[in-house]
Amino acid sequence: MKTTIKILFTFFIGLTLLASCSKNEYETGGAVSTVIYMSYVKALHNGDDVVLVKEKLMGATQIAGVVISDRASGNFNTNEIVVQNTARGKVSGIIFKFNDNNTQINYGDSVKIDIENCVLYRENGAMKIKGTNLNFAKVTKVASNKEVKPRTVSLTQLYSEFYNYENTLVEIANVAFPELVGGETYAGDVRMGDVSNVFVYLSTMANANFAQKSLPLLASFRGIPTYYNANSSYYNTAKLLLKMRNEGDAFNETGAAYANFPEDFELVPASEKASYLMPAINDMVTFKTGNWRIYQGIISDVVNVDKFNPSGKQAIRMKDQLSEDALLEMNFDLLSGASKVTFSYGVPSVGSITASTFNLEYSQDEGATWTKVGESVTNPARDAQEAVFNVDVSGKVRFRIRKLGLGANTSTVFNGLLNIDDFKVFQNVN
The missing domain is CATH 2.40.50 (OB fold (Dihydrolipoamide Acetyltransferase, E2P))
Incomplete structure (x- = not known):
């Protein structure tokens, strides 16, 4: 008899648990919520259109979520919104197609939408909900400016x-x-x-x-x-x-690279700027991108010493142990701004490896004043590395590399040689 009672008790407990598992997760206090979670609704679609009646929605008649489309941008149909919901750890979203145009629901609005007797379907592959009576009057705005983390x-x-x-x-x-x-x-x-x-x-x-x-x-x-x-x-x-x-x-x-960039400093022979200071030419050399000032620097083509690209043979070498700055400076403007600047840099393979420090700077007044981009770069390596600077400059602009004049090398001062190659500027897309 005791065994029979135990079996019956276990049976009824199992039925109770089973019933509780089938309830809408929004059910509270024994009452069925009017709101159903979105992943449940989405799972109802198995290839055929589904009419969303209460019996299929565990008694619910609404979906809740946050609007993630932006009607103001013009990139979505004026009679549609995209709503995202997270429930039971699952993120889901559905497009709602209305019979009128959206004039009031914005990105970030928390909403409830009446979906009873609407249809879950796919239109041109995209999952949507529509209905003969589905208009924006069926949308209740609960809150605004809700942040949705992508x-x-x-x-x-x-x-x-x-x-x-x-x-x-x-x-x-x-x-x-x-x-x-x-x-x-x-x-x-x-x-x-x-x-x-x-x-x-x-x-x-x-x-x-x-x-x-x-x-x-x-x-x-x-x-x-x-x-x-x-x-x-x-x-x-x-x-x-x-x-x-x-x-x-x-x-x-990042916009497209400017024509003729990257500048590889290969157009003219090294002999045209073979000394660190050449006042006779004002330290100016014209390469394929335009006229550059190389102050306290040379065009160097020493094989296995200077850093250059695999197909090239020249690079710019900037002087070491100076108390004044060395410059590699554009003497011309680019007219469509800049979004990014990249170039190769490294320590020449001559003598000991001694680091140096340099800045990237830009000017929008034809070189009268200069603005530093990002942080200074200290170069401790012999192998060539790539520097990448993201910028956001509109209008005409020119760039320069300023190697800092830190003085003679000591146990605490590092001011070695510096090679620069493959200087590339990308246009601004704004």
């Missing part, structure tokens, strides 16, 4: 796990556009990344307020991944798109 992914990870990131906010660092030929704008679909078997496209609508802005050569991006299939609603054969919310979703931008 999930950081690599482009390869986004490509391979696109379904899991669909309609949610992501961030991708240092994306290049390998198919650019120059002069392209954001408008349209542009393939991202330089991995041959990864196909994700940055997608910008023609009427977006940043559509005609120049596309950067390299940048980091935030955006919303979504599918697009021009021929059907199947997502597994659709094009993979990343849609920026607004212009601010592109950052750390």
Whole structure:
């Protein structure tokens, strides 16, 4: 008898636990919540349209989340918003397609949307919710200016796990556009990344307020991944798109390199500037990019001593142990600003390895005044290294390298020789 009672007790406890597991997670105090979590709704779609009735939503009639699309940018349809929700540790997002245009719901709004009797479906591959009575009157704004932190992914990870990131906010660092030929704008679909078997496209609508802005050569991006299939609603054969919310979703931008850069200092022979000081030519030499001043420096072509690129034979060598600064200075302006400057630097392979310190500086008044970029660089290595400076300068600009005149070498002062090569300037894209 005791055994039978124990079995019955265990059976009823199991039924109770099973019932509790099937409840809507928003259920409190024994009452079923009107709000259902988004990942549950998304999982209802198995290829066919789904009518969202209470029986399929555990008694709920609403979805809650935060709007991650920006209606002000013009990069989203005026009758659609993208809403993201996190529940049970799972981030999900869905596009809501309304019968009227959005004039009040903004990025960062926390909302509840009535979805009873609406339809969950895929349109051109993208997962959406629509309804014959779904208009913006069905949206309740709970709060504004809610911050949504993007999930950081690599482009390869986004490509391979696109379904899991669909309609949610992501961030991708240092994306290049390998198919650019120059002069392209954001408008349209542009393939991202330089991995041959990864196909994700940055997608910008023609009427977006940043559509005609120049596309950067390299940048980091935030955006919303979504599918697009021009021929059907199947997502597994659709094009993979990343849609920026607004212009601010592109950052750390690098424009195309200026014509004739990188400057390799190869156009004229080393004999044209063979002494550290040559007042007769005012220390000026004209290379392929323009006229440069090389003060307390030479064009050097000593094999196995100076640092130069594999196909070249010359570099600029700047004097050591000076109490005045040595300069490698552009004597001409670039007219489209700058977003990045790169160059090679190293210690010549002669004598002992002695470090030196230098700055990158720019001028926008034809060299009358100069502004330092970033931090000073101390070079302790013999092997050539690459310096990378991100800048944001609009309008005409010129650059120089200023090797600091720290005086003679001592146990505490390091002022050795310095080689510079392959100087490259990238245009500003703003």
